Amino acid sequence: MFKKIIFYLIICFSLSTSNSIYTQNQINLDVDNDLYFDSRDMYYSSGIFLSFSSLKNIDNKNYFNHFKIGQLIYTPSSRYEINPLQYDYPYSGYLFLEMTKQKQISENSSFTLGGNIGITGNASLAKGMQNLYHDLVLNLPDLAWKSQMPQEFQINLVANYFSGFKIEDNVNFTTNLYSKIGTYQIMTGINFGLLIGNLSWVSLSDNIITNSKNKFSFYLGTHQEYYFHDYKLEGSLFNDNAPLTMISNKYRNTIEVGLQKKFGNLQILSTFNSMSKDTEMQRTPRHPFLKISLTYQFD
Numbered sequence: 001m002f003k004k005i006i007f008y009l010i011i012c013f014s015l016s017t018s019n020s021i022y023t024q025n026q027i028n029l030d031v032d033n034d035l036y037f038d039s040r041d042m043y044y045s046s047g048i049f050l051s052f053s054s055l056k057n058i059d060n061k062n063y064f065n066h067f068k069i070g071q072l073i074y075t076p077s078s079r080y081e082i083n084p085l086q087y088d089y090p091y092s093g094y095l096f097l098e099m100t101k102q103k104q105i106s107e108n109s110s111f112t113l114g115g116n117i118g119i120t121g122n123a124s125l126a127k128g129m130q131n132l133y134h135d136l137v138l139n140l141p142d143l144a145w146k147s148q149m150p151q152e153f154q155i156n157l158v159a160n161y162f163s164g165f166k167i168e169d170n171v172n173f174t175t176n177l178y179s180k181i182g183t184y185q186i187m188t189g190i191n192f193g194l195l196i197g198n199l200s201w202v203s204l205s206d207n208i209i210t211n212s213k214n215k216f217s218f219y220l221g222t223h224q225e226y227y228f229h230d231y232k233l234e235g236s237l238f239n240d241n242a243p244l245t246m247i248s249n250k251y252r253n254t255i256e257v258g259l260q261k262k263f264g265n266l267q268i269l270s271t272f273n274s275m276s277k278d279t280e281m282q283r284t285p286r287h288p289f290l291k292i293s294l295t296y297q298f299d
Contacts, residue, residue: 024055025298026209032273034289035138042077043089043287044275046130053208062201064102064208066114071095073126074232075143077283084147088281090244091148092232093126094118094184100158102202108164108172110201115158118184120231121151147244149232156182164199172199174221183237186228193221193256204260207269207293211262219258219271226251233279246279258291269293 032047051068072094076087100114118124127145134140160178167173176191191203197217200210204219227250235242258271271291 024209026053026055026295027051027298028053028207028293028295030207030291030293032289032291034287036290041073041075041079041130041143042284043074043278043282044072044289045075046073046133047071047291062104062210064202066098066100066102068098068100068116069096070098071124071126071129072232073130075130079143080141082144082146084244087147087244088283089279090233090242090246091127091143091145092120093124093129093148094120094154094232095124095126096154098158104201106201108166108199108201110162112160112162113158115182116154116156118154118156119151120149120154120184122148123151149235150241150243152183152231152236152241154182154184154231156180156184162201162203164195164201166199170197172196174199174203174219176203184231187225187230189223189225191221191223191256193219195219197260204258204269205256205271205291207260207267207295209262209265209267209295209297214262214264217258217260219256219260221256221258223254223256224251225253230278246281249277249279252276252278265297265299267295267297269295 028051030049034041034045049068049070051066053064053066056063074089074092076089078086081087096116096118098114098116100112102110102112104110131142158180160176162176164172164174172195174193174195179188195204195217198211198215202208202210204217227248229237230248233246233248235245253276255274256271258269260269273289273291275287277285
């Protein structure tokens with residue numbers, strides 16, 4: 001069933017892009033990890049995302065079709081604890097495919113709509129991926145992954161609206177309203193901040209190449225979010241299959257500092273992120289991770 005749905009979405013995506021001539025194709029790799037700041041994984045431990053984007057122009061308005069595959073990994077802070085009652089965060093993984101369509105509304109604004117399908121539990125490959133990395137790179141013993149969130153199919157809709165405002169030359173204020181509705185998460189949030197550098201119709205954190213000039217940009221902002229449901233902590237809305245659940249913090253926030261630079265066809269983005277608690281069970285008040293994003297534009 002899962003394979004049939006993936007095949008159907010790929011066919012739909014191909015049909016939606018077959019009637020236009022694209023002027024630009026890009027491939028992007030995003031890696032989130034917290035090991036840059038600590039000798040151990042915990043909470044939002046890892047995120048890996050590989051995406052392909054195609055740009056078309058209709059009546060002087062740009063459109064991006066994005067196709068992404070990603071994996072999220074969450075772990076408790078006590079790496080080698082085998083008693084789940086001592087965990088301050090459930091083990092959880094999410095492997096997903098996502099397709100979105102992004103439309104330019106004005107010179108400095110855009111709207112994005114799409115969805116993703118995925119799988120949690122053993123089929124997410126999170127346990128194997130993390131332990132393989134620990135074995136090959138860090139030379140550490142395997143994590144037990146006791147009482148992880150169960151294997152279930154997930155489907156979600158995603159939407160966001162981005163808008164930027166010029167304060168003066170190369171000084172800008174940006175806002176990004178976004179939401180997710182589905183079995184994995186039901187949430188809404190706003191991201192706003194100060195952007196020093198070139199203002200585009202896409203968010204800096206998307207790391208999409210929209211300008212031919214090799215410019216440097218700096219960003220300082222914050223995410224303010226409200227969660228109505230979060231599967232990785234609370235389990236399913238429809239059953240009680242999760243062996244370990246925790247009360248999710250409805251309100252959360254993240255502080256974000258980013259640097260972006262374009263080198264020819266390659267654009268590099270690095271952002272430092274400091275997250276508030278997802279659940280009050282967490283032992284630390286905030287959790288840092290670093291995002292490294294590489295985008296390559298094909299001629």
